[in-house]
Amino acid sequence: MPLAAALRPIKFRPVPRLLDHIGLAMYSNFNKAIAELVVNGYDADATEVAVEITANQIVIRDNGTGMSEDDIRNSYMMLGSDQKRNVKRTPRFNRLPIGNKGIGKLTGLGIARRISVTTTKGVRSLGYEIDRDELQKSKTIEDSRHELLVVSESAKQSGTVIVLSKIMPHVRIDAPQLRGYLAREIPQDHNFHITVNGEKCLRKDIPAKRRIPVRLTDPVCGSVTGEVVVAKKVLTNVQPGILTTVRGRVVGEPSLFDLNSGPHKYHYGFLLTGQIEVPSFDPEDEVDLIPVIATDREGFNRNHPKYRVYHKLMTDLLIKICREEERKLSQNARKKSKLRFRRRSKELQMISMLSVKPRSRSRKRTGRTHRECNRLTWERKKSA
Ligand SMILES: Nc1ncnc2c1ncn2[C@@H]1O[C@H](COP(=O)(O)OP(=O)(O)OP(=O)(O)O)[C@@H](O)[C@H]1O
């Protein structure tokens, strides 16, 4: 193009409303929005994230690494950066970072119009705010300025506190539901706990399709009590299986026992969770020559007669529950197809009732009544 002349280069100019689109559109589920902020604590090697919900604010507090001034400028304030992808494992707990899109912090804007952050790394605490109404006053996101303040120079505990305020009127957050959601979605172990209003997010909070109380007594392994839960959705971050406790303390990993060791595979196993207490496994129990619980509390002495009986009891119970669920599923499918059939036959009946029998051609042409036609036909037959 011979006439080409270079003008000032053009650039994208994101307007503040774009943040709403990201915050609202991607996280219309409020529980998921809060989960994103909790996950940031997990990624920052926190051992605890506490969520507090009050009438006019939501606080997410973690004891992770916190952020320095440089972290805030070059990580937090970057939108859409994938820098976490470069972090293969977190330095303290060797965790695989969950975040990777660089927009998780914006989920706060799907819930509230103000995000206040106080973060501590080393001895320095810094604070800043992102206020949606202030942001609105700037033409573009880049034009907006947020004050960064030194809150303290003698802080003792690293971590980050995020306060969501000016909560939007349509937002409803139910603490027990949020607990269940977080328990199902975010990995928790002995190094990482989440609480909502002071209560830990546990397996028992996972939304259940069915809760089956367990009250069994066996001559060999004694009382076996607790609950088996059939979760509403497939357990993603929680390992499916039943936790066995002794004196309320969990022993070993969640287990599905021998549910799937036979030829039939029970897919409902992926929905099973729960907790069972077996007091007779207590290592203090002098009756046992060999303890049922392995010395490191990591598992059981699997050949112990008490454990073997318990294992069989639980396998049978889980198989029974899965079979019931499978039966319900096929019953529902049958009911649905019956309903469909009934609806279809009703429709056909209606159609046949509505469709008017066409009048005979001759009657139509002559305009005779039925009786007249019949009489004429009878007379014709008689004379023939
Ligand atoms: N609670 C926190 N503690 C320490 N650093 C944090 C915290 N929250 C955010 N950050 C920093 O801010 C950055 C941006 O967070 P953001 O959640 O927006 O993106 P991300 O976690 O990298 O990816 P994703 O969008 O998938 O969540 C993080 O990479 C991290 O460096």
Ligand SMILES: [Mg+2]
């Ligand atoms: Mg994140």
